[in-house]
Amino acid sequence: xxxxxxxxxxxxxxxxxxxxxxxxxxxxxxxxxxxxxxxxxxxxxxxxxxxxxxxxxxxxxxxxxxxxxxxxxxxxxxxxxxxxxxxxxxxxxxxxxxxxxxxxxxxxxxxxxxxxxxxxxxxxxxxxxxxxxxxxxxxxxxxxxxxxxxxxxxxxxxxxxxxxxxxxxxxxxxxxxxxxxxxxxxxxxxxxxxxxxxxxxxxxxxxxxxxxxxxxxxxxxxxxxxxxxxxxxxxxxxxxxxxxxxxxxxxxxxxxxxxxxxxxxxxxxxxxxxxxxxxxxxxxxxxxxxxxxxxxxxxxxxxxxxxxxxxxxxxxxxxxxxxxxxxxxxxxxxxxxxxxxxxxxxxxxxxxxxxxxxxxxxxxxxxxxxxxxxxxxxxxxxxxxxxxxxxxxxxxxxxxxxxxxxxxxxxxxxxxxxxxxxxxxxxxxxxxxxxxxxxxxxxxxxxxxxxxxxxxxxxxxxxxxxxxxxxxxxx
Ligand code: GLU
Numbered sequence: 337x338x339x340x341x342x343x344x345x346x347x348x349x350x351x352x353x354x355x356x357x358x359x360x361x362x363x364x365x366x367x368x369x370x371x372x373x374x375x376x377x378x379x380x381x382x383x384x385x386x387x388x389x390x391x392x393x394x395x396x397x398x399x400x401x402x403x404x405x406x407x408x409x410x411x412x413x414x415x416x417x418x419x420x421x422x423x424x425x426x427x428x429x430x431x432x433x434x435x436x437x438x439x440x441x442x443x444x445x446x447x448x449x450x451x452x453x454x455x456x457x458x459x460x461x462x463x464x465x466x467x468x469x470x471x472x473x474x475x476x477x478x479x480x481x482x483x484x485x486x487x488x489x490x491x492x493x494x495x496x497x498x499x500x501x502x503x504x505x506x507x508x509x510x511x512x513x514x515x516x517x518x519x520x521x522x523x524x525x526x527x528x529x530x531x532x533x534x535x536x537x538x539x540x541x542x543x544x545x546x547x548x549x550x551x552x553x554x555x556x557x558x559x560x561x562x563x564x565x566x567x568x569x570x571x572x573x574x575x576x577x578x579x580x581x582x583x584x585x586x587x588x589x590x591x592x593x594x595x596x597x598x599x600x601x602x603x604x605x606x607x608x609x610x611x612x613x614x615x616x617x618x619x620x621x622x623x624x625x626x627x628x629x630x631x632x633x634x635x636x637x638x639x640x641x642x643x644x645x646x647x648x649x650x651x652x653x654x655x656x657x658x659x660x661x662x663x664x665x666x667x668x669x670x671x672x673x674x675x676x677x678x679x680x681x682x683x684x685x686x687x688x689x690x691x692x693x694x695x696x697x698x699x700x701x702x703x704x705x706x707x708x709x710x711x712x713x714x715x716x717x718x719x720x721x722x723x724x725x726x727x728x729x730x731x732x733x734x735x736x737x738x739x740x741x742x743x744x745x746x747x748x749x750x751x752x753x754x755x756x757x758x759x760x761x762x763x764x765x766x767x768x769x770x771x772x773x774x775x776x777x778x779x780x781x782x783x784x785x786x787x788x789x790x791x792x793x794x795x796x797x798x799x800x801x802x803x804x805x806x807x808x809x810x811x
Contacts, residue, residue: 337363337369337370337532337533338364338369338370338529338530338531338532338533339363339364339370339531339532339534340371340372340373340534341353341361341371341372341373341374341395341400341402342374342375342376342525342536343375343391344375344377344379344382345375345377345383345385345387345391346379346382346383346384346387347387348390348394348583348585349390349391349393349395349584350582350583350584351567351575351583351584351636352537352567352575352582353391353537354394354395354597355564355601355602355604356535356536356537356564357398358400358598358601358602359535359564359626359629360533360535361402362602362620362621362624363533363535363624363626364403365621366621366622366624369532369533370403370404371400371402371403371404372405372407372529372531373402373404373405373407374405374406374408374409374529375391375405375406375408375409376521376522377408377409377410378410378413378518378521388406390585392406394585397584397585397594398584398594398597398598399594399595399617400598407525407529409521409525412524412525412528413515413516415524416510416524416525417510419523419524420510420520423478423480423509423553423554426553427481428480428553429478429479429509430458430461430478430479430506431461431466431469431476431477431478432454432457432458432477432478432479432508433457433469433474433475434453434457439457454479454506455506458479475512476512477508477510478509479506479507479509480506480507480508480520480546480549481506482501482504482505482506482546483501483549485501486498486499486500487499487501487548487549489544489545489548489558489561491541491544491562492533492535492560492562492629493562493563493565493626493629493631494541497541497544497545499545501545501549504545507546509550518543519543519547520550522543523551523554523556524554526559527551527554527556532559533559533560534560534561534562535562535563535564535626536562536563537566538565538566540563541563544561544563562626562629564605564629565629565631565632565634566633567604567605567634567635567636568633568634569635570635570636570637575636584597587641590695590697591660591664591695591697592641592645592695593645593648593652593696595616596644596645597645598617598620599613599614599615599620599648600640600641600644600645602615602620603640604634604636605629605630605634606628606630607628607630608620608623608628614644614647614648614651645694645695646692646694646695649690649691649693649694649695649696649699650691652690654683654686654687657690657699658679658683660696661686661696661699661700662676662682664696664697664699664700668700668704670704670708670710671703671704671707671708672707672708672709675706675707676707684791685707685791686699686703688783688784688791689702691783692783702782705776705777705778711777711778712778713774713778714774714778714779716780717774717779717780718774721780722771722774722804722807722808723808726808726809727810729771729808730805730809730810732763732767732768732771733805734805735768736768736771736801737798737801739754739756740753740754740797740798740801745793745794746790747784747787747789748786750786750789750790751786754768754785754786771804772785772801773785775800775801775804775805776788776789776797776800776801
């Protein structure tokens, strides 16, 4: 099995393209086949080197390694022309000298399709005359002569697909400037590269009968085709920038993990046939079968991506998250560089934050009150847990402070001290814990309070609680 991913470098790596790449990669890894990466760089007006770079970077970030390439379509132009010349020589293609404007005018005047006019004009130019005119330097395009009948093929996803050849115009395969056209180049390349399975987006389904006809005319064996349904936004419309980021690089920048993105993309239009949703790369490889690619479009659900990312974050070895978190902390103000540089301490912090975060950005944000002493207080949390009943809160804080001061600084001992105090006072532990949490983090929600105390350390924890008590106490 040889599959390929064949992006055009006319834009950044789109999530739809990334999913196509992923399905090909999964298939190659599952079947022990090879994945060929081919950059289809024949649209000179729209190609950009930076897009090629971004595509390669995006694939590497996702961990979708390829076995051959990157090959460039432009390197095959001489071969593309040879294929065109062969079709011409065999009478399966013809030179079209007509001027598109006059064809359009005649077609409009007669009320017929322009392709009919093109064909009629070609028929009156006999071969000898066509060759003379070409030799004299008159510009022409080469068109493939679509035979009569119908064209069908068996698609891995859609089953048998048929097209009436009447609906297919004689397509240009070589432009008048001598450049090959996509449908010809792709057939020539896929044959030359020994591709056995062409898995790509549904947007190419209408090209496939043309390509199948070209395979047959060139007498090249046809690959198996599989067309993957579109990705839609939540509103059921084709996914576009209106729905949020569509470039894979944007998700990298947002702190989505590559393994979460891969998991998410795999479930867009495919499922493992059981209840599993959170899956590692190797579980996906083991479970992948193209037969389970769904026929209907799938919806790009950002909420699900965030959820999957949270699950993969929690599963990640903390050491591998540290560089990502540090990178983001470096972009924020108010961190103490010594604390951020301390591996053991940072690991303890990320350990307690990663299990409740959805993105690396979340971790960096929640790390704020730990890595620095200047942090914002959530007004709602302060109003609710400090000022609703100041007198009682001050009393809780005072007693908590005394209990903590007397306590050994480890999570179990701290928990015992606080819970013991609550029962002694005849109140729920929340009465003590909520004001304490706000004092330590400024927030109503945080990791377990005893972990927070340990990671913050004795000195900082006591200082923050004292400071809060000073603000709450009614003097
Ligand atoms: N270069 C084409 C594209 O980016 C894909 C060609 C193919 O997969 O056949 O849409």
